[in-house]
Amino acid sequence: MMDELRFRVISHLAVLYPKQAEETRALFADTLIHAMGIGDDVKPLTQYQNHWDQQDVYVITYGDTLLSPGVKPLSCLHQFLNKHLAGTINSVHILPFFPYSSDDGFSVIDYMEVNEALGDWHDIESIAADFKLMADLVINHCSAESRWFKNYLSGVKPGHNYFVEASPADDLSDVVRPRTSPLLKKVVTNEGEKHIWCTFSHDQVDLNFENPDLLLEFVKIIKWYLDSGIAVFRLDAVAFIWKVVGTTSLNLPETHEIVRLLRTLIEARKSDAVIITETNIPNRENLSYFGNANEAHVVYNFSLPPLLINALVTGCSHYLKNWLMSMPPAQMGTTYFNFIASHDGIGLRPAEGLLSDEEIQQLLDTMMAFGGEVSWRALDNGENKPYEINISLFDALKGTVNGEDEWQVERFVCAHLIMLALEGTPAIYIHSLLATGNDYERIKRTGHNRSINRHQWDYAELEKHLNSSSSIHHKVFNRLKRMIDIRVKQPAFHPNAIQYTLHLGDGVFAFWRQSLRRDQSIFAINNITDQPQDIPLTSINLVGTDEWVDLITGTRYHDLHGSLLLAPYQSVWLTNKSEY
Incomplete structure (x- = not known):
């Protein structure tokens, strides 16, 4: 097997x-294999194995x-x-925990150290012993x-020759940027003035x-992370790494x-x-990182946040459905990483070609009305274009395009029930679990x-707050935990x-x-409007010989010629097998 590995x-x-x-x-291949700590007992390299199941959240x-x-x-x-x-969520993604100089950790000073203000490697190893741990490789x-x-x-x-140099005279007009700052930075080195690439x-x-x-x-860094218990590697901003x-x-x-090489070694x-x-x-470019099931095991479902939020504030699922129908099922050994909120904003690039310019502008206007901000990126014609919306998810769903209303919590929970049910592995930002609102004071302090x-x-x-039954944080936290507890028991929710x-x-x-064994079906049906929806059960194609129950409420449906009446933003998980 070592010969096969060397060949690859x-x-x-x-x-x-x-x-x-x-x-x-050939010598360099041997150096990389040794640096990764791979011995002669290397096991056969296999593809199409799922390293996850429905219990992974x-x-x-x-x-x-x-x-x-x-x-x-x-x-x-x-x-x-x-x-x-513990017992509800089994995996944690800790955003960069290294010494850094800016960007809340994504400007890493030392990849091999834990920021002493946070703790040390013992803390990382302790968390990794109790939870599957994802860490960032800011590459x-x-x-x-x-x-x-x-x-x-x-x-x-x-460090010598570790950085990308370019000249202001180079044709850099086609370079895609997620920021508005100048691409090149002038620095003075011992060899004279240089211009360094800064995406x-x-x-x-x-x-x-x-x-x-x-x-x-970086291979040495990855080995260190593996030895420290890190099992999942998030390749940050990897699309930009070759110039x-x-x-x-x-x-x-x-x-x-490079992604294929790192996967082979890891x-x-x-x-x-x-x-x-x-x-x-x-979206299409994002999906290319699956390769032929030989690149990323998992890709972020970046189009989900803007499309789902748009559906919930407009009360129209048209664009969301069109996108879902166009998404290819992930091959075995690969899956999607579903999220609707993160430490960053609601990305708008993944909505390009999926939402019209008018829909995007309406979404921007709605989010700004709910206290959000907009970050921009530079175009090659010198203009700027909205890149992401900055807002907490809880506040993003406080109303619709018509303004704020009384359905914030129900709309917010509905969004998570949709995400929890979709193909892929769900990830919930801690501030969504806690129903944290916009932090305007932090913006003032940081300027970001x-x-x-x-x-x-x-x-x-x-x-x-979590101990107070009257607290909104308690209510949302416990409702989401209950839904996750149900979700992780259902084979039909396997990624x-x-x-x-x-x-x-x-x-x-x-x-x-439908579960991989085809013995459990779940119909995830979600009212994304502020009005009741009456759905004939005959339109859902329920098998008449099965007994159907909603996993969320426990309601049983015996008359399959009846109807399903959904309250505003109500979701049902209608299944034929609930004994898991």
Whole structure:
């Protein structure tokens, strides 16, 4: 099996570094395999294995979302997870927990250290022992304050030739950017003045993977993470990592090849480890990171947040249904990562081609009326275009295009019931679990729009809310936990279970899931409007020989010629097998 592994690694390197001599390439393959800690006992490389099932639900959080005097934030987070979520949620994504200089962790100073303000590697290992742990591999860029970049300026290793240089005279007009800041940053090195490529900000300097030494550095970093208990690797901003002047420098063939190479090495080291690509780009491009089931195990369903929120505030499922029908079922060994809120905003690029310009503008207007902000990206014609909406999900769903109303909680819960039922693995942002609203004070302190949805809770204050039956945080938290507890027992909610879209009118968003063994069906039927919906059961094609029950309310439906009356924003999970 080692020979097969070497052959595959060499094949990847031939695409990335075609000018390398064959002997050099073979030696470098051996160096990478050794750096990953892969021994001669490597197991056969297999595809199409699912490393997940219906029990997998993630919570997404920063390491310092919960604060308690005298307690390291990671330890506080671990306490919260064990006390409130153990047995309900089995996986956690802790956003970058490394020393950083900006962007709330995504400008990494040292990939091998835990930010001492959060805790240490023991805290990470302790959480990984109790929960499946996802961590970020911030692979496109690092901090301008990192040792690598300081070494680059001085012309010494490690760091020399680790960064992408370009000239202001180069044709960079086609480069796709998610920001409005200038692409190039002028710096003074020991070799004179240079211009460094900065896709995101001038504190986040882009890394140069044309240098094999840098690739080796990241393989060593990945091994360290694996040894620390990290099982899921989120490749942050991976779509941008390979640059070629005169192109978009987005989704280039070499980028996909690096993902394939990392997957080969990671799987050889730990067969059930998982790669997830974070590619906030239009839907078709996003799906390309599945490759032929040989790139990402999991891709983010980036189109889901804007389309689902749009459906709930307009009361029309037309665009959401069209998108769902167009989504290919994930092959075995791959799946979707479903989310509707995260530490970032509601991305608008993934809605391009799915929502009309008028629909997007209406969504923007509605979100701004609910206290949201808008972040922008630069176009090659010098204009700016909305890139994302910055708002907490709880406030995003406080009303419709007609204004605020009394259905905020029901609409909010409905959104999560839809996400929990869809094909793929669900992930819930901690501030959605806690029904956290817009944090305007944090925006004032940081000056960044994304801070609106990055509130930091005093843990004692949060506990008071969660223990108070009259608190909105208690009500939402416990309702969502109950729904998750139901969800994780249903084989028809396996991430790869069959899914078909149902057509029950634009005021209803509905789909059918069937377990891999085909012994359980669940019809997830959701009223996405503020008006009751009456649905004839005959339109759902329920099998007459089965007994049907709603998993959420326990209501049984004996007369299949009757109707299903849904209150505003009510969801039902109608199943023929509820004894799981």
